[in-house]
Amino acid sequence: YGTAGFRSKADHLDHVMYRMGKGFTVQQWDEIYTDLPNRQLKVKVADGKVIDTTDDERRTIKPPGLQEKIDDLTKKYNMSRAFARPSGTEDIVRVYAEADTQENADALAHEVCLAVFHLAGGIGD
The missing domain is CATH 1.10.287 (Helix Hairpins)
Known part of the structure; x- marks a missing residue:
């Protein structure tokens, strides 16, 4: 990758x-x-296979509701987009977010991580 x-x-x-x-x-x-300013983060999950993607890993198709949440979050920030994809080697989900400012990219990445944590079985802090 x-x-x-x-x-x-x-x-x-x-x-x-x-x-x-x-x-x-x-x-x-x-x-x-x-x-654009961007931020890459990762979220520990119980099972990395809970996330499945399409469109060259730009859209999630599992778990239900995650992509819709990501879409809603990106609407809050100018010139933004965000992706969540499974690691492939670890039980983590990698999150990428970009927006018009570094502050907005950081905030979007954090919010997407929270969505992944809650909808994809996040573990830990």
């Missing part, structure tokens, strides 16, 4: 290339993409 944001950055670049055509240098492409 790459970092949570890698695939979305590649998708964004593909989209921009499609919309704007060819002829840009790497430097020009770099100038039109700006990373």
Whole structure:
């Protein structure tokens, strides 16, 4: 697995290339993409298999209600998005959040972690 944001950055670049055509240098492409502030956290869960994802790990399909909660939380912050995905090697769920400011990215990540904890069998503190 790459970092949570890698695939979305590649998708964004593909989209921009499609919309704007060819002829840009790497430097020009770099100038039109700006990373948003983000935060990556993890939540210990009793069983990492409780989380299942789709859409290149950008949307959860299990447990019920988690994706809807994430969608509701992202509506609270400007230019935001968030993902939750299972680790694959540990009983943890990795959370990625980004927003217009670092403060908002941190707050969104924390709220998504709380949702994961409550809906996906979080353990510990």
